[in-house]
Amino acid sequence: MPRGRPSKKQLILDVAEQLFSKHGYQGTSIDLVVREAGVSKPTVYNNFQSKQALIQELILRQTDLSACEFKKIALTDLSDLEKVYGFYSHVIDSPFSISLLKIYYAESYKLNTQSIALCQHYETQLRQSCENVFNIGTVSPEKIRVVISIVKDALLFSSFAQQKKISIEELKRDLLIIGLGN
Numbered sequence: 001m002p003r004g005r006p007s008k009k010q011l012i013l014d015v016a017e018q019l020f021s022k023h024g025y026q027g028t029s030i031d032l033v034v035r036e037a038g039v040s041k042p043t044v045y046n047n048f049q050s051k052q053a054l055i056q057e058l059i060l061r062q063t064d065l066s067a068c069e070f071k072k073i074a075l076t077d078l079s080d081l082e083k084v085y086g087f088y089s090h091v092i093d094s095p096f097s098i099s100l101l102k103i104y105y106a107e108s109y110k111l112n113t114q115s116i117a118l119c120q121h122y123e124t125q126l127r128q129s130c131e132n133v134f135n136i137g138t139v140s141p142e143k144i145r146v147v148i149s150i151v152k153d154a155l156l157f158s159s160f161a162q163q164k165k166i167s168i169e170e171l172k173r174d175l176l177i178i179g180l181g182n
Contacts, residue, residue, distance in 0.1 A: 009047045012037050013061070016054050021095040025055065025107045052112050055103075059118040062097055063125060066090065070129040081175070083133040084148060085168050087126060088155040098159055147180055 015037040019028040030051055034041050048054040073086040091097045103111070104119035111119070130148045154166045154174070 008039055008043055012039060012044055012047055013057060017058050017096045020055065020058065020103065021099040024099065025103045025110050052115050056115055056118055058096065059100060059115070059122060062100055063122045066097060066122070067125060070125070074129065074133055080133045081147065081172065082168060084130045084151050085171060087129050088151055091126065092155055092159045092165060101156065102160060143180065147175065150175065
């Protein structure tokens with residue numbers, strides 16, 4: 001394993017991730033990445049052909065990290081609802097992950113088709129992870145979609161609005177009120 005300072009490519013990725021998380025896609029320029037990383041513009045362009053290539057690398061990295069986390073959550077003894085809550089909590093609690101969805105939902109018109117496809121793949125991975133925790137034989141697909149939509153709305157959109165994250169207890173109560181809880 002390499003020791004010492006991280007590679008310049010890794011440094012650029014780490015700084016860019018922080019900047020995209022803080023400023024979104026449009027608010028993050030290559031010049032800002034250069035300045036914050038303390039590297040030259042040619043160094044950035046030697047590692048990434050464009051801003052699109054840079055964000056694509058970050059999306060791939062986040063997709064891999066989240067896939068590992070989703071697998072860990074899925075293997076726990078939590079209830080199906082608690083697992084779905086865990087998946088979305090992971091997204092909210094990971095600054096780049098939540099920013100990635102914000103960029104996808106609000107700034108996709110700035111992204112090229114490959115970047116959009118990677119964002120769609122990330123969102124699909126999240127949705128499929130949620131669907132896979134339910135025992136399909138005992139829960140209807142419609143009910144699964146409704147529960148996932150409620151969890152997604154409750155957690156993601158409150159995060160986008162910078163409101164307090166709803167607790168699992170509050171979510172369970174709300175689902176019981178509409179006849180979806182156990």
